[in-house]
Amino acid sequence: MIVIFRIGVFFSVKIPLPAYLKKASAFIGGFFPGATDLVCRGSDNGTNTVIMMRQTFFLWMFLVCMAFGCNGQSSGNLEARSERAPDIDTPYGWLNTDRDWHIKDFKGKIVLLDFWTYGCVNCYHILPDLRKLEEMYPNELVIIGVHSGKFTSEKGTNQIRNAILKFGIKHPVVNDAKFDIWQKYGVNAWPTVVLIDPDGYVVGKYSGEGVYHAVNPYIKELLKEYGDKIDRKPLHFKLETEKKTVLRFPGKIISAGDGTYWISDSGHNRIVKIDPEGKILQVIGDGKQDSDNGAFVEASFSEPQGMALVGDLLYIADTGNNLIRVADLKKKTVTTVAGNGQLGYYWGDEKWGVSVLPNSPWGLFATQANIYVANAGNHQILRYDLKEEKLFRFAGSGREALINGKFKDAAFNQPSGITRLDGNLYVADTEASAIRELDMTNKTVKTIVGKGLFEFGDKDGPFKEALLQHVTGIFAYEGNLYVADTYNNKIKVLDMKSKNVKTLVDGLDQPNGVLVDLGSVWIANTNAHQIVKVDLETGKKKVLNIRE
Known part of the structure; x- marks a missing residue:
């Protein structure tokens, strides 16, 4: 095996990996907080594997010091x-x-x-x-x-x-x-x-x-x-x-359970509630890009994405702030429940069972006891325990790769959406253009659609042959998975019985969020700054007139 390291700031070396480091290479993607991830690009010609990594100084210096000894001085x-x-x-x-x-x-x-x-x-x-x-x-x-x-x-x-x-x-x-x-x-x-x-x-x-x-x-x-x-x-x-628009790059949409809907108006750094026709009923956040807690009118967010509703509490993935926030819909206040603004990085066996920090949290899904977090920035799934009010690692080693296996060993690729179907979790694994299944009984991860970081496309058909492109949203409904196939500008349906993928809605503009509710598909059509509603029976498409 040959590994290309870029050491420090300003020089590169190409070295054969010693036998005693081959095992260590399995965990590249980090031993240190702040290290970014394996694997940016790779090739295998049958004899050698060249791995090109997203890296930071400390990890690579650590490995090279093991091989050659280092004095820690800058190479610039x-x-x-x-x-x-x-x-x-x-x-x-x-x-x-x-x-x-x-x-x-x-x-x-x-x-x-x-x-x-x-x-x-x-x-x-x-x-x-x-x-x-x-x-x-x-x-x-x-x-x-x-x-x-x-x-x-x-x-x-x-x-x-x-x-x-x-x-x-x-x-x-x-x-x-x-x-x-x-x-x-x-x-x-x-x-x-x-x-x-x-x-x-x-x-x-x-x-x-x-x-x-x-x-x-x-x-x-x-x-x-x-x-x-x-x-x-x-x-x-x-x-x-x-041009000024009422919504700006809306990210996700969820049902409020009463015929109204919550939208993460990401580009305006706020959360809005609309009625079925698009009238804005409520706004959370003052629109400033900040992380202030307090009353709805004074709280602030930074590019919020996923949301999950638990009773009168609306949990929010405050992506740009690396926080999980909660909006109390009765008290009309916002507080922070996880994170301190710093990017949390955890690798391998590090910090399982103890509280951790989120890192660009993107998608949320609520159960009775937990909020599951698609933690895009560190390629992991996290679990927020509603009783303990703490955030824990749940699945993913921290590497960026398409690796199946036990929760601790599996690897994800910038997961951005999460849902549940028949007791298992399903993840939109964005950079791998894949859909992953987390078996909650066996504690294992498997890939149901998708082939890897650099294999993507727009192909319907059997799961084993289908291709997606940078999928970011996912929602389970009546035994099937509805996905926002973002870079193909489509909503697709994964039929879990026939194991087949088909296009449901096309002609969109990089949709990020999808929801099925009351006989319609609701779409956060992100780059068009729209919410689109599609009737499941007739296929009729309607762009909502979002208005204050």
Whole structure:
């Protein structure tokens, strides 16, 4: 086995994995909090396996120290820059700007290239770090997003524009649809950043999360080295704009049990309740992107997604804040029940049976005793015990992979939706475009549809042959599973008796949430900022008129 490690911030090594480390490699994806995940890309030619990982400094330094011994010093060397930064030209267009850009245009400025793909949760996690750097160095630093889309749907300019608006990105983004720029820079993982000095030379690369702490020291050194030679003239970019809509990128929809519905209005950082015709009856959250508790009118969220109703308590996955919140519908107050805002990372045998932190919680499902959480950021399923009021690990090792087996050994891929059918849990395992079953009796996980991180498509038919593309929503109804096949712009039905997948609704725009209630399918048609209702008998489709 050969493993490619990217160590520290600014150099790479390629080493044969010693026999005594092969066992350890089974747990790559982390021994340390803050490490991100295995496996970004892999290949097996029958003799060797090359694994390219999303990683952070400490895990890789740990493994290499085991092999060679290390002194813990930084590997960065600002004196040894010799590689000219390749140009960032592309035939697929630019966004958040009204012109094309080239590396030479930024002479005198420090440049940071961010290689990302908009469906990747780790790319989402580094956005606050990029914003922090932009705020610290508004005139000295230029950040350019290089969008190298993994999925077919992610390569379209319009969908990248939607992602820019959804995430609030304020720097230019180039559409690297065919991975041309990616290949020029030798990138092998999302996210990866490349730092370029004011003379246009590559300082180095860093893959994974924790970008601010990895890159900022080098920016400071460059500022010190170049001094007055730094071009501090402000650059102004023409950012993407959008029309105002009542809902903005709605994520999930659930029934309130009385003919009304709760919607996570994610782009407006709030939760809204509507009647069957779309009239807004109640709002939770003041719309600010924050984490304040308190009365409904003053509480705040950050891109909330999944919800689960338990009596008069509405549990909310406050995704951008890494929190689980609860809205008391009688008292009209919001409190935090799990999380402290930090990203929780747990690996292998670590912290089973003790309280843990959520990490980009995305989907929720309630039973009488528990709230089950599709914990996208750490590729796990968590369990919130309603009696103990604590959050625990439930399934998943923390690796990003399509691995079946016992709950502790199985691996997920950014799970974003969760439901229950006939006593078992079912998960929309997003990055693997898969549907997973958690057998609650045998404590095992198996894949019922899906083949892996890089096998996806749009194919109906038998479970073993069907293909989905970045599925994010799932709902059980009358023995079947209804799924939001997000990047195929469809709702599909998994018939659990015939073991067959078929398309129910098409022509959508990256739907994230699905619900079946009172004879209709209710869809959070996310990128169209809509709620769509489809009659199960007639197939008639209706876009609700959402109004205050």
